[in-house]
Amino acid sequence: MTILALVAAMVGFLSLALSMDKHHQEMRRRKSSSAERRAFRSAGWGGLAISLVLAMAAWGAAVGSILWFGILSFAAALVLLLLSRIASAPRGR
Amino acid sequence: MSAGFRQSQSSLHTWSGLIVGWVLFTIFLMGTVSYWREDINRWMRPELAGAERPEQVVEGAVAFLQDTAPDAKNWYISVPGAHEAGSSLFWQPRPVEGQPPRRGRRDTQALVGADGQPLHARETRGGEFFYRFHFDLHYVPVLWARWFVGFCAMAMLVAIVSGIITHKKIFKDFFTFRREKGQRTWLDGHNATAVLALPFHLMITYTGLVTLMALYMPWAAVANYSQTDKLFEALFPSVAEIERAGKPAPLVDLVPLMRDASARWGGRAIGSIRVSEPGDAAARVTITASQTDSISVRTPSIAYSGATGRMIWQSDGAQGAVQAAGVMIGIHAGRFASDLLRWLYFLSGIGGTVMVASGLVLWVVKRREKLPDPMRPHFGFRLVERLNIGFIAGLPLAMTGYLWANRLLPVEMASRADWEIHAMFIVWGAALLAGFLRPAKKAWVEQFALTGVALIGLPLHDLLGGRGLIGAGMAGDMRMVGMNMTLLLLGVAFLAVARKVQRYRPKAKRVRKVPAISPAPAILEAAE
Numbered sequence: 001m002t003i004l005a006l007v008a009a010m011v012g013f014l015s016l017a018l019s020m021d022k023h024h025q026e027m028r029r030r031k032s033s034s035a036e037r038r039a040f041r042s043a044g045w046g047g048l049a050i051s052l053v054l055a056m057a058a059w060g061a062a063v064g065s066i067l068w069f070g071i072l073s074f075a076a077a078l079v080l081l082l083l084s085r086i087a088s089a090p091r092g093r
Numbered sequence: 094m095s096a097g098f099r100q101s102q103s104s105l106h107t108w109s110g111l112i113v114g115w116v117l118f119t120i121f122l123m124g125t126v127s128y129w130r131e132d133i134n135r136w137m138r139p140e141l142a143g144a145e146r147p148e149q150v151v152e153g154a155v156a157f158l159q160d161t162a163p164d165a166k167n168w169y170i171s172v173p174g175a176h177e178a179g180s181s182l183f184w185q186p187r188p189v190e191g192q193p194p195r196r197g198r199r200d201t202q203a204l205v206g207a208d209g210q211p212l213h214a215r216e217t218r219g220g221e222f223f224y225r226f227h228f229d230l231h232y233v234p235v236l237w238a239r240w241f242v243g244f245c246a247m248a249m250l251v252a253i254v255s256g257i258i259t260h261k262k263i264f265k266d267f268f269t270f271r272r273e274k275g276q277r278t279w280l281d282g283h284n285a286t287a288v289l290a291l292p293f294h295l296m297i298t299y300t301g302l303v304t305l306m307a308l309y310m311p312w313a314a315v316a317n318y319s320q321t322d323k324l325f326e327a328l329f330p331s332v333a334e335i336e337r338a339g340k341p342a343p344l345v346d347l348v349p350l351m352r353d354a355s356a357r358w359g360g361r362a363i364g365s366i367r368v369s370e371p372g373d374a375a376a377r378v379t380i381t382a383s384q385t386d387s388i389s390v391r392t393p394s395i396a397y398s399g400a401t402g403r404m405i406w407q408s409d410g411a412q413g414a415v416q417a418a419g420v421m422i423g424i425h426a427g428r429f430a431s432d433l434l435r436w437l438y439f440l441s442g443i444g445g446t447v448m449v450a451s452g453l454v455l456w457v458v459k460r461r462e463k464l465p466d467p468m469r470p471h472f473g474f475r476l477v478e479r480l481n482i483g484f485i486a487g488l489p490l491a492m493t494g495y496l497w498a499n500r501l502l503p504v505e506m507a508s509r510a511d512w513e514i515h516a517m518f519i520v521w522g523a524a525l526l527a528g529f530l531r532p533a534k535k536a537w538v539e540q541f542a543l544t545g546v547a548l549i550g551l552p553l554h555d556l557l558g559g560r561g562l563i564g565a566g567m568a569g570d571m572r573m574v575g576m577n578m579t580l581l582l583l584g585v586a587f588l589a590v591a592r593k594v595q596r597y598r599p600k601a602k603r604v605r606k607v608p609a610i611s612p613a614p615a616i617l618e619a620a621e
Contacts, residue, residue, distance in 0.1 A: 002433060013268070016267075017267075017268045020265070020268075022269075023268055062388055063388065063429070063430075063434070066388070066424060066434070067433070067434050067437065069292045069293065069296075070293070070434060070437025070438065070440075070441060071437065072292075073289050073290040073292070073293060073437070073440070073441055073444065074437060074440060076267075076268075076289045077285070077289050077290075077444070079268060080267075080268050080269075080270050080285055080289065081270070083268045083269075083270070084269075084270040084271065084272055087271070088271070088272045088273070
């Protein structure tokens, strides 16, 4: 359950990154439409919310919410490192 | 927001961060390793290793105390939990008329091992030293230290808030980390470690101040309570002190009382036991719950008659304010945290440590390009650059030196525990000095590499001594295995940092060449 919470948080942050022009360009090599941006943004926040629900389900409301903050930081750091790898990788596949 | 306001916040951020930066780095790093305080305790007392059997340990402790201090006024017994194997005991001798009460002497303390037998372990402050140092410092009076640490924590809070205001693209740059771009990379790294763990940084700084609030802001208490005793009685109600009856009565078996208390708390673990007037008809046993099972550090107690085993008092729920403070301190110290959450705490703490370190390095990197004569930088620049080495690279080296002193100093040495600490400061002093004497880049590489080698050496040393990783693994002592693996991992990380610094060649940017070399992305890599 905790692993799922981490996965949900990572998917959430990746979606949030995809809703930003700069990172969308890096990952998908094209501009995003405004519908896509909206979809990524909702999916992103949704992912973070699901992560909170999972953490609370596994650890209870009090400890779960504290754990969730830790999971968020960890997930965001992983996504950041992943994106910086993608951004610094040589262009073209 | 006007540009002038943001500019002023930027200056505030730079200087509030720089002035206390080295102290904050120290507090953050020491506090971060303190999340593994009990495990470090255990590692530093290898004699105590073994699987935990709390009831057996308590029985052994009682037998020992009945032999050693049958007429003491109080016995205090710590009950081993998931993190410690044995129990530390101390007792308060019966006060003698006309003599001041004695406290915390060495001859009124003892250790009981996991098998319940009294144990002669090496003298050490263990992980407690790191924990105390992160708010009490060392070699200075505790009250001064706490005021100083509080001042620095306040400056930290100022730096965090002004940093958020200064960093205008906080959400736009949320996922941005540009590698190998010199100053840009440092700034991204500083922002990333700050922003990604921002809830942690705000929480830890604020609740850190809360832990010592009675010291910093005593006025409400002073205005309402004439005596400290009264205040404590109001805040932390406890069972009334007892008078000795003078009639001997054997002490009941403590194990059923522990089970009873645990059952009344819905299965919580026991943290500590106090026996007042043991062996007397009026004897009393007070059992306090462990801090591992609730977020708040204010844990309930139950008192029993020591002669009959009947329950005579139970603490009721703490008041709102006390509970709120207890929860804040609990969230800060993470004693309730399971291993998983402790790792997240630890990683967030590393993030905070790297944030402070990268801020300090950024101050230097930013100014290096603007030096009028890069070969002869002004005094302030040199001071900051060199202090950075002695703290950021020197402190981890010194802490490793402390662990080595624990293994190398003779077990029977006089004031051994003190010398472990002196050893840490000797190494630290040497590292600071080397930071000033050696060329900057060499000093960074040497100290990081030495730390890495020394960290890896610790588990190897134990392995050769026959009770390291493999011995602990065979004995099923997973806490010791975890400590050894973590030391190895940290050692590898420090070697990787050293290599990164060693290989770093600044690109000749613009016209002006960068003279000395900064360990640019190195520390950031270590945080990965």
